[in-house]
Amino acid sequence: MVLPSFSFASAAEIRFGRGLAAEAAKHIAAFGHRVLLVHGADPARARWLRDSLPHVICIACTGEPDLSALDAALAKARAAEPEVVVALGGGAVIDMAKALAALIPAPGAILDHLEVVGQGLPLTVAPLPMVALPTTAGTGAEVTRNAVIGVPEARRKVSLRDLAMLPRLALVDPALTDGCPWGVTLASGLDALTQVIEPYLCTRANPMTDALCRAAIPMALPALMRLDKAEDPDARDAMAYVSLSGGLALANAGLGAVHGLAGVIGGETGAPHGAICGALLAPVLTALSDAAAAGSPLQARLEEVAAWLAPPLGVSPDAAFTALANWAHGAGLAGLGGLGVAVEARDRIARQAQVSSSMRASPVTFDSDALAAILEAAHSPR
Template structure:
């Protein structure tokens, strides 16, 4: 046992209302020609133009790549990379959800190290050179990608979501301005909010957790369960949006240093094969995976129960673990989270690929961090259980 822990985060984190105004000052500390990576929705609602204006006012040249979509692929990386190299950009700015930021991370690393982004999965190829400096600006409260050393990119040849983790993927600067999240529609608010909750819970129960990540995770869990419904119900509630933005960042810092577990391991194949948004695929799995894990994580789940329902702190740990799981199921109901069947995943296609999904989940490495490490067959059984999962709470369970 090494006896110490390491905690990584960006060089600078700027957060709070109007923090975006500091973008120009942050960019000029690293270079003078920016590749701005975003998507067409960010262009449509004006966030891209806002960034371009700030950069122009700071005497910074900018070229934009706006073709990232909800599930970034190796094709997007190649397109943006070619633009970056051709224009000789020395700084990358990403504005958008986790997809835009993950794409930017990948471009930043490959631009200086060469090759194909998949070469770096699992450490197959070493990352020897410093990446192009990246400034990440999230517009959703969910992925936490702005503060993590992880990128998730779909391999379009093999239909696999590649989860690649290395300190080089950590942005130099994160700018977390909750005003940018106001435009997020309710469905995306729900999906990204549940994603942040998954990050926090998985980081807390992970075999790789440490005191710093545990404190950040618990703080994020409490804030998300207190404010996600408010942000979902009223997108103009800036107070709730700010709490969610900070909680998402905390959860990102927690899981980046403690890793995710079984939920994310099982979620990625659903996204890769059926193109379900990442937050939704996480939500489809979270309660069932916690039920599977419960006996090996009773103390941790009980601690979460005390945080979210302090009035029930005198209950036994097993009962408090049920409080936690029930509250998450209740949240999923309130946010209208579907199961795989309700979403529209074809059952025949699902049955044909379920063993591949289990294989890909294990290959990601995340399930090995779960308190209860599942076998291949147990993951297959969980997928089947989740296909028609009922998020309602049984009359026989404890209610918080």
């Protein structure tokens, strides 16, 4: 077997395990004493960490970050002159913290570095050390090199991206996700599932990302289905691992049409990213199956994915993608119509998605008509 050349980059250190958050203050102190702590909308949920650190300035990230929120946070953060940036929260919080860690020492403007709507320039000064503690199992942002930022004026979500933005420490304690509300668990979990499937199918897959995805894809749906029935620490652990694996895989391989469409839809509607991905996953898998040539490597991989998804759904592999959509919607996931995607916006979204960075690794080059058909299929629960 001839192995392809590839590279693999991630956080400088990954610590995974239930209960490891108790060690967070010790690890953070190794990077500096003046701490910028980025947390979610409820500051009480961050009190345990804030109270364990000696010199802390807090910034709340109350939703998926946009350009104006980032600009305001950056002014406050620079005034505090932190030595280390810490994120305690979901993917939006971690993205905000990664962006701040990158931009606090940067001499230029935010738009100098944003893709698509800005110049997309690389960073010229090293970011501050950044520590990520995820409290949801979805984005894998604790091990990725980009931060997703909304630009409402352009009706887009775009990335600030640089290899130097990889966190210095990703501390993944599944206990921090315990008790997460079902709606968030479902949406973030489907995002995590998407992020181990798309890198497995994409054109830049490599042996290391394949190994991560092959282990994680069969774990995801059974764990998510258990959490639909009851709180389950073992299922939380599994989903945290799937999410981490997805972050590692997407950062080193790529994504595809689900995320290519989701970035545009998120900028258009403000709907939660995970819910958008969940609504799109099955229609994109079906469209890939329809486009895959008989006997092609893509068809073989799609058959593997279907075979991994089918058993927990209780169906044959040829019905797995439809059954996945039916289960997700039955569990409470809205279709794109319920997430604010208007029928008349489909063509515009399809055209904009074609130039999304996530589309570059798609195993099928979908034209705008094919993407609009995917949007139609994802519009309403069947």
